[in-house]
Amino acid sequence: MKHANKYQRTYFNVENAPMRWIKKDYVDHAPIWCSVDLRDGNQSLIIPMSLEEKLEFFKMLVKVGFKEIEVGFPAASETEYEFLRALIDQNLIPDDVTIQVLTQAREHIIRKTFDALKGAKKAIVHLYNSTSVAQREQVFKKSKEEIIQIAVDGAKLIKSIADETKGNYQFEYSPESFTQTEMDFAADICNAVIDVLKPTPENKVIINLPVTVQVSMPHVYANQIEYMCDHLHERENIIVSLHPHNDRGCGVADSEMGLLAGADRIEGTLFGNGERTGNVDIITLAMNMYSQGVEPNLDFTNIPEIIEVYERVTRMHVYERSPYSGELVFAAFSxxxxxxxxxxxxxxxxxxxxxxxxxxxxxxxxxxxxxxxxxxxxxxxxxxxxxxxxxxxxxxxxxxxxxxxxxxxxxxxxxxxxxxxxxxxxxxxxxxxxxYFNKTMPIHMLDYHFVRTNEVMVTLTIEMNGEKRDIVGRGNGRLDAVSNAITSSLNINYKDLLYKEHALTKGSTSQAVAYVGIHDEKGLMYWGAGIHDDIIAASVIALFSAVNRLMGGK
Incomplete structure (x- = not known):
């Protein structure tokens, strides 16, 4: 690779980070889960979901157990507006589920968002604006103070409109491109919004700290989250939320370390669908907790059913090696x-x-x-x-x-x-x-008859080379007598007879199975098997099957 020197680290690590989170070795309780499949996931699809497909997906998310579901950006497109209205007008939102809508910090977008929410019993209004150095300098060409003012003005507007609108509204703010923002500035802009929104114990404010583009190792993100948890105003009334993307393949690690560092909530998607390399996969996160004995509060007991709906309505494919959900993740070939x-x-x-x-x-x-x-x-x-x-x-x-x-x-x-x-x-x-079973060539065993005196004697009727004949043998037991009849009368040499029998436990329970193994003169093992209603018949058939395989027959 010739041009590595044109890249530079664009994240802001926390100097002298306390790293208290590193002393914890697992996530010991489930976070608040918020599915963003219907917004972040949907906007990344080649063919976005139709209204009917979105409704089906929403119902599946409810069935899985999500209590917070981001349903879209209603001011961005007519389809998303109609979807939100369908959920409200058709009374499809359970009382214990809160829908979430996204809006930029722009007045006309905020007002249309609240228009779309009319009639909703409760909703989270998610406000965002971008804060990174690159976005400030290259896209908005604004100072830090001007960027803060955008966020503050947006927060004031959503609060005032919410006060005038019927319904129960909770507020969320995201400093988009958080991980590429100076930490002190990220804290300043979040605190400015918190001061406007005035959270209470009954109506906490969500501060969402996204990995909009993944640019650092996971421990850096954890340090950033810990820093924010230490510096946010009214932390006891704040829900710290994470929204990790997966550009470096570390979305799950970012999320888990961020939770260790003090976060309370995760925004993600099923199977990690999302822009570029995707959002964090909530199934993987939840199942990681489950595998450590922690109840995730989401129901993934029928992942095949979830996959069927997901693949059909999104036209995406769940990779065969996707953790927990892929077709081959429990399959062993080795x-x-x-x-x-x-x-x-x-x-x-x-x-x-x-x-x-x-x-x-x-x-x-x-x-x-x-x-x-x-x-x-x-x-x-x-x-x-x-x-x-x-x-x-x-x-x-x-x-x-x-x-x-x-x-x-x-x-x-x-x-x-x-x-x-x-x-x-x-x-x-x-x-x-x-x-292995019931081999009849070149020797076809047609019938047998046992007589017991001091030892067992057997008379076997066989067909070989087109000729029927009777052969006789004696032995300590039935199978020994049959074996002696074969070796003495047919001049077939083998030794070390191994035997096992059992009732067939699957299918017809009235049948018995026997397995017989014999060694030829060179020490090679040949196995045969027999299945019959009678265990004696099964064992005799198994022996003849082994002998026929030794003789190269069918």
Missing amino acids: GSHQDAIAKGMKWREEKQLDTWTVPYLPVDPQDVGRQYDGGVIRINSQSGKGGIGYLLEQKYGYDTPKEMREDIGYLMKGISDHRHQELKSDEILEIFKQE
Whole structure:
């Protein structure tokens, strides 16, 4: 990169910052949440939402649990004006939800904003003007004193109009481009507005300190927030709000550190939608708290449903790796990860634990509406025996022997590698059954009959090379007798018979499954499986399946 020297740090750090916030290691309570999806998020869309889509999105935000929702900039466009009127006229705003509207500190815009609010039971009127050095010098060409006067005049006007208008109004002020503003000047302009608005314990003023453009590391922002909390007038009657954008990819870190530094409120969007790289993702923030045992006071128990509405009305896409919400964030393809997850889930089940400590899964996927079956364990050429075994057991009820899982694992990985694609769970089941179950070539077992004296004797009717014949064997048990009949009568050599059986716990509960493994003369293991209503029949079928696989049959 040739031209790094043309860039300079444009933020204002706090000299000798006390950094009390750094002694805290997590956010221990939920902030006040304000969704700005319908304003900040909507204005960043290639195709802004229609009136009907905005109404649907608003209802979803209410369902999630937002108590403050910024619904738009009603003086900026007719669509936003009509949306606000629809919410009010159709009585769609619940009593416990406060709508928020944005306005510049300009008289005609402020007056039109209040016109749009007529009939609203309560609302937050959000006033802003830009304060950074670059904006003052390049855009407005005004002095600090003139910039303060814009804010003061706007504050006086919204207060006087609110006093004359029916309804319950709360005020919010944002020094836009706050992080690129000198801290003493940011405090001066906010305090000038506070002095005009005169907050009370019953009607606090919101001071919103936005990361309009992210220009510093998160700890710098935290120092700025702590400074403002220490220098704002009537701090006990002030709600300090954060509105972080994500230009440096640090929106979540800015928010969390800002909350540690004393902030009370967060403005953000679902999935981080917003201008440029987006606003802070409220889902990530809330779920980060949830994963630390803190109730976020928002309901994300059905993220797939939220994604469906979001993607449909915004025409945006939730990235597969988006924290907590992406399709793949709980999916493990790596064999070692799958093995650890499978063992962790089994350990938790055996211990009957209420707490969640499963490796590689920061939260329980079911808490956000995701399922274990086919969602946590995903199979491709990188997968391992543990994950495939876990999927077969959890989704379909096949508890294969530990030694057999390695064989299944290599089989599935090879197929995935050959196809250059992931194997879906139903494909895995089909391959599993086709490869191991009820193999009848070259030896087709047609019938059997056991007789028990001092030992077990069996007579087997088989078909081989188109010829039916009976073979006889004796042994200590039924499967031993069948095995001896095969080795002695058919001259097939194998050893070290391994066996496992269980009732099939998924689907038809009347069926039994048996697995048999045998070693050939070179020590290679061959597995077969049988499924039948009778466990003896299942075990005999499993043995013949293993023998047929050893002989290279189907």
